[in-house]
Amino acid sequence: MRIFLFVSYIIVVASHLITAQGVAVFNILDDGAIGDGTTDNTQSIRHTLIRAADYNLPSIVLVPAGDFLTGSLQIPSNVSLHLASNAILRASDNASLYSCVPSITTDTGPCDYPFLLVDHAHNVYLEGEGRIDGGANSPPGHLVRDYKESSNMLIPIEWNLPNCSGYSCRPKLLVVRNSSSVNLINITITNSPLWTITIVESDHILFDNVTIMGDRRWPNNDGIDLINSRHVIIRNSNIIAGDDCIAIISHGPSSMFNITVENMNLQSTSAGIKVSAYDRNSTGNMYDMIFRNVRITDTNRGLCVAPRWGSNIISNLLFEHMNIETRFFGLDWWGSAEPIYVTGLSTNADQLWTGMLKNITFRNIIAKGEQGFIVRGNTSILENIHFENISLTIARWSNVTEHPAHDYRPSQEPQMAWAKVDGIFAMDIDKFYLQDINIDYQQPRQSYYGQCLNLSNITQMVQNNIQCQNIDYFISGQNSIEKLHMIYLFISLAFFYYFIL
Known part of the structure; x- marks a missing residue:
């Protein structure tokens, strides 16, 4: 038997x-x-x-x-x-x-x-x-x-x-x-x-x-490169890489959508997660992507959304429930210790990015980095960017002699912009929302520490419960609309004191 x-x-x-x-x-x-x-x-x-x-x-x-x-x-x-x-x-x-x-x-x-x-x-x-x-x-x-x-x-x-x-x-x-x-x-x-x-x-x-x-x-x-693909699940995995751990890239007219990344441990000398477009034929839209329960440690750049060539629309991206730790690795590696990095730039005069980045949400994230967050458009305005319940600690712990800069490679000159480390550096955005944000600059204070918020050319800005610790300056570079509000307030106060009192 x-x-x-x-x-x-x-x-x-x-x-x-x-x-x-x-x-x-x-x-x-x-x-x-x-x-x-x-x-x-x-x-x-x-x-x-x-x-x-x-x-x-x-x-x-x-x-x-x-x-x-x-x-x-x-x-x-x-x-x-x-x-x-x-x-x-x-x-x-x-x-x-x-x-x-x-x-x-x-x-x-x-x-x-x-x-x-x-x-x-x-x-x-x-x-x-x-x-x-x-x-x-x-x-x-x-x-x-x-x-x-x-x-x-x-x-x-x-x-x-x-x-x-x-x-x-x-x-x-x-x-x-x-x-x-x-x-x-x-x-x-x-x-x-x-x-x-x-x-x-x-x-x-x-x-x-x-x-x-x-x-x-x-x-x-x-680690993993997704190119012009859809209906993808990446879960319960561990990736250690010299380049990007997970790169989701448009190289043609096919759309990319319904992509889920969850329950991951990532380490990279480049980016933990990258979403980009890099081809003159990158016309297929990229949308409906969820990234959650991800731990990124000892990495050069945490979350990266950075199209450089093409004309597609990248939208409806959600990054939530994450722990991110980034440090500076040196100039030969793209990235400058940014826990979150969102840029819409062109590679050069012949490789133009003319698409759109919109509807991107970062929420419930704890980050520690030698650089702050960088969020900027250029050839196109970023639209509807949300930061919700974010804790960012800025500190120095690597032994690299150069301090972090704004690294826009590959991009039109300047590819590297030497700048102070701001908590959030943001420019060229329409509808920018900051809700429950805590930014802490750890001591001892470094000479290249910048400002808590450095904002320019922002329209329809909403801020609520922003906490900045161990930093001298709260905000700079207000956009024209904010400046008009300040001028209006100043004139109103002057009129009140002069004619009423």
Whole structure:
């Protein structure tokens, strides 16, 4: 009876297993893979994936315990790539094992060279207790060319590959293109040489309990990049990266919407969360995004909304229930220790931002930073920006010699504006709301401390319960409407005292 029950759950058929649910299990060992960390397993694992694809029903490709070195792999529809406990799927540093995949992004050249690719697929899973390693700074990858001590930055090796330029000549770890129902669950990804996970023109994507551990000294190793995608959930995950932990970017006409990020721990030498547009064809609107229950620590820039090229509308963004801690990392890294940073600027005279930022709310946030909040428009006026129940502590604790500035990179000159650290620096905004704000400058007072609120060109300003501690100046740079109110008040008082009293 026990033998019958066992066979009813797992049946061996044609060198793969069938579970009771009818799911086939294809073990890469059956195609000759060797998990010794040095053998090239590219062809054997590709063959396993082909067999799973030919099954035409949901199947599992099993990576058992071991260290499996391989070149690029494509994961087909209806396949779950399962990494068992103590399994490592490691990217090879042999450039000949990678192929060009056309890229739609303007900042990484015409080709991507992904380690793992999901293309025009559906119902795909990457899951398990094992690990995917990009080999950036671990043997046998060794893609490090140099080290810049002044900014604690590793300088990567760029491969000599066709149709790539600059930092695009490195493999992205996972690229998902034109796909749906792709799920990353309980997986760990380490040491990506470039962007770790890139989702392009895809929908119904789930990240749940994902751990991404990049080297914080490594430039351009973003955690998750969402490009022209929608219906995405990122939750219960931990990301450490040298570049942005989560970047939501428009690079074309497709709209991006219904994106939720929640219950996250983030650390970055750049931004924790970034929302942007960066393409002349960025015309698809970006809207209905919720970011909540996020902890950002030891990071160069916390929350960043910063379009630089395109003409779309970015609206209906909610950031709530967050703890943010930012510090200054040095001039080689974009950002200047801002817990919250919202700017609508153009990259240059040829790469113009002509869109609109509106309906953005930050609420129930506790922040500590070496810089204050920066909120400013330029080529367009920001509209309907809300700060509600915010506590900001400004203090100095890094050992970087330069003090924080206004860092607008990439942007038209000046890209860096040396300025004092204000609690909230805001300009070019229509409908700006501040409700229950507490700003505390910690002592000892630094020479570059500025003012609690530094505001200019603000219309329809509403302030209620603003508390500023350990700072000499409360507000400066009032807009023209506020100045008119002050002039009117002065004239009224003068008239009262002169003619009535």
